[in-house]
Every structure is written in structure tokens, then in C-alpha cells.
């Protein structure tokens with residue numbers, strides 16, 4: 001067990017900032033101290049195994065990415081990051097916990113889906129990991145199996161109003177699963193888009209010869225996100241279930257969430273970096289020499305990137321300011337262009353849906369601080385503290401305080417990060433391109449500790465496959 005003293009930094013928690021030193025003993029934080037690091041008259045800097053000088057830097061709780069899809073079988077292929085490569089990329093970017101989605105499909109047993117996910121992740125992760133459970137087939141067996149999830153440390157499950165024939169649940173199934181949520185305390189997570197209507201529009205566009213990636217964004221109209229969000233809120237209301245809407249991208253969906261919250265409902269919203277920065281016009285409609293108008297396939301994800309002219313991106317930032325949106329996850333679901341996204345050349349409906357961002361979430365959201373949209377504590381809150389509270393990890397994760405796991409990021413606000421696969425840029429995800437190529441951002445992840453082990457520093461990556469442990473989560477502490 002080694003001891004580390006992080007001196008001279010500005011400690012940022014969701015509650016505020018302070019000049020303080022952080023003492024790490026083994027895997028946990030032992031103390032957060034006034035600068036100078038004397039404890040009972042002992043000069044700590046002389047007695048610890050290692051001193052990390054964090055002068056001029058921010059010391060923050062490690063990021064928690066509560067929405068990832070490592071190795072997800074989807075769209076006729078598998079998401080290209082394994083738990084090994086994806087959690088390593090997370091570490092590089094200052095994310096020290098992930099919550100991935102175990103998958104149950106129609107006709108499969110929930111227990112088998114969960115066991116398969118444990119088998120993929122166990123012994124492979126660089127940082128700690130937990131699971132939500134996708135219920136892709138709501139029936140009497142899966143509803144019964146949900147009773148055991150909490151004992152397994154899985155305290156949230158995801159339903160899909162999109163993707164008919166894949167993960168889709170109809171309203172009757174949603175109602176039944178939400179009744180289970182209300183009865184058990186499991187948090188319902190919802191992919192809120194009207195899938196059957198989207199599929200009709202997509203078929204009509206395709207038949208009219210509109211086959212490129214841009215049309216993915218047109219078929220998945222914001223009205224069908226707003227409508228599904230409203231429907232999910234109303235079914236949750238009838239059942240008394242708490243509701244967490246994932247990957248919100250339409251400003252009208254934010255308005256639905258805000259209205260429900262104003263009525264006192266336990267309704268929450270997550271957005272993702274892509275919906276804060278990227279757009280239908282600039283990305284889905286992009287052309288390049290290499291890929292022609294298929295370039296936009298890099299950004300095919302659902303919910304889709306939305307029109308900047310309509311103002312959705314600004315509305316997401318605004319939602320984070322007003323707490324109508326509570327947190328930011330990535331929905332990390334990477335696919336390479338070659339052989340994966342290419343499956344949908346000539347038919348946008350067959351492009352595997354997903355973007356890889358796990359490495360860049362902390363940096364991209366830090367730009368909210370740079371531009372004055374977020375305070376440093378709010379940055380920490382939406383990327384670490386709220387995910388911890390929302391998903392039953394708070395105290396262990398999401399805060400720098402005695403007894404918490406020593407998951408710590410030393411962040412240089414005056415540093416700089418060049419993102420992308422190009423020469424001299426940062427990219428550690430298993431993808432042949434970056435959705436963020438050429439982004440030049442202020443701030444830099446200097447050091448990363450995961451349960452007391454320094455896994456990233458100025459000399460590079462020192463993490464180990466298998467260091468990451470499974471997180472048995474408690475019920476959400478965010479619900480009232």
C-alpha cells in the first residue's frame with residue numbers, strides 16, 4: 001500500500017473549490033487538508049511514498065461515463081472498442097469509471113445476457129466498471145428476472161422506443177417494465193424516439209433515392225424525439241416510476257423534461273458531447289475527398305445530430321446550465337469506417353449507429369468552463385458527481401473526500417489538447433477515424449489515479465488490464 005500526497009492544487013468538488021492537498025493511502029483518499037500538509041505536526045511531504053505537485057492545476061474526482069457500449073453487437077457488427085481498449089482510452093481522458101449496458105434480447109434470458117457481459121469485462125478493464133441492463137424483450141420471464149437485478153448491483157435498466165425488431169418495446173411493454181421500476185426502485189432509462197414512425201420515413205426516403213448519411217438525420221425528426229419523450233414521461237407518471245431519458249438531442253425534448261420536472265416528477269435527462277458540438281449540417285451532411293458524401297457516416301448515431309440553424313446545440317448547453325439536463329455521458333459506441341460504417345454505403349439505414357467519444361468527454365465539457373457557460377464545480381458535477389449520485393456510486397466515486405476511492409484527475413487549465421488520429425494528436429480508441437478530428441481544446445489531463453494507482457502521467461500510460469473492478473451499485477441517491 002503506497003501513500004501519495006497531491007500538493008498545491010485547486011481541489012474542485014461539485015460543492016465548490018478550495019486550495020487543498022489530497023492525501024491518498026492505498027486505494028482511498030485519507031484526507032483533504034489545508035495547504036502545507038501538516039498532520040499532527042508531521043510534515044506529510046517527507047513521509048509519503050510520492051508527492052505529486054499539482055500547482056496551477058485543478059484536482060478533480062475522476063470522470064464517470066454512465067453510458068457506454070463496449071463490444072455491443074449492433075447493426076450487423078460489434079462496437080470496435082473492447083472493454084480493454086475502451087477503458088484504456090477512458091483513462092487517457094480522465095474518466096475512471098464507466099457504466100456499460102449489458103444486453104438482453106427478445107427471447108433471451110436476462111441472467112444470460114448479464115453473465116455474457118460480465119464475461120466480456122472481467123479481467124479486462126483499466127478502470128472500474130458497472131452495468132445497466134438493457135431489457136430488449138419485456139415478457140413475463142424478463143420482468144421476473146428484473147427482481148434479482150438489485151442484488152447483482154444493477155440498479156437501472158434501459159428500454160428502447162426505437163429500433164423495431166432489435167431492442168424495441170411497445171407501450172404495453174414499457175408500462176409493465178415501469179411498473180416493475182416503481183415497485184423495485186430500479187431506475188428506468190429510456191431511448192426516446194418513435195421507432196416505428198422513423199422506420200416508415202426512412203423507408204420512404206430510401207425509396208426516393210435519398211440514401212446517404214444525411215437522410216438518417218431527416219428520418220429521425222425532432223418531433224419523433226419530442227413525442228416519444230412526452231409519451232415516456234406520461235407512462236412513467238401513470239406508474240410512478242422514475243425516468244432517466246438518455247442521449248437527449250432535441251430542444252423540444254428538453255422542454256418536455258423541464259415541464260415534467262416543474263410538475264415535480266422524478267424525470268432526468270442526459271445529453272452527450274456530440275449534441276453540444278456537432279450538427280446535421282456540418283457533420284451528417286459533410287463531404288470529403290476520401291469518402292465523398294459518405295463522410296457523414298462517421299456521425300450516424302441515434303438520437304441523431306440535429307440542425308444548428310434550429311438551435312438544438314445551444315439548447316443543450318442551456319439545459320446543463322438550468323439543470324433541466326443533469327449530466328453528460330458519451331453513449332460511446334464506436335465503429336470504424338472501413339468494414340463497419342461501410343455496411344451502410346448506399347443505404348443509410350444499414351450504417352451501424354454510434355460515435356466514439358469516451359476519451360474526450362472531460363476535455364470537451366471543460367470548454368464550457370472556458371467559454372463561461374459552466375463553473376468548474378458544475379463541470380465536475382455533470383461529468384462525475386451527478387453520475388455517481390444518479391447511479392448509486394456516490395461517496396465511493398464522484399467526490400474528493402476522506403474514504404472515497406482515490407480516483408483523481410489532475411487537470412491543467414492552461415494546457416492544450418489536440419484531438420484526432422492525425423500526427424501529434426490524441427486518440428486511443430479502437431477506431432480508424434475520430435468523430436472529433438481537428439478539435440483543438442484548452443485544458444489537458446495531466447495525471448490520472450484509479451483507486452490510488454497512477455495510471456496516466458506525463459510519461460504516458462501505466463495502467464493495467466484487470467485493474468478495473470466491477471462496481472456493485474446501490475439504488476439511485478438522486479431520486480426524491
Ligand code: URP
Nearest residue numbers: 301302303331333353354
Ligand atoms: O447511436 C447510438 N446511440 N448507438 C448506441 C445504441 C443506443 O441507442 O444507445
Ligand code: ZN
Nearest residue numbers: 191246247302
Ligand atoms: Zn439509445
Ligand code: ZN
Nearest residue numbers: 067069331333
Ligand atoms: Zn447508448
Ligand code: ZN
Nearest residue numbers: 412415444446
Ligand atoms: Zn499539462
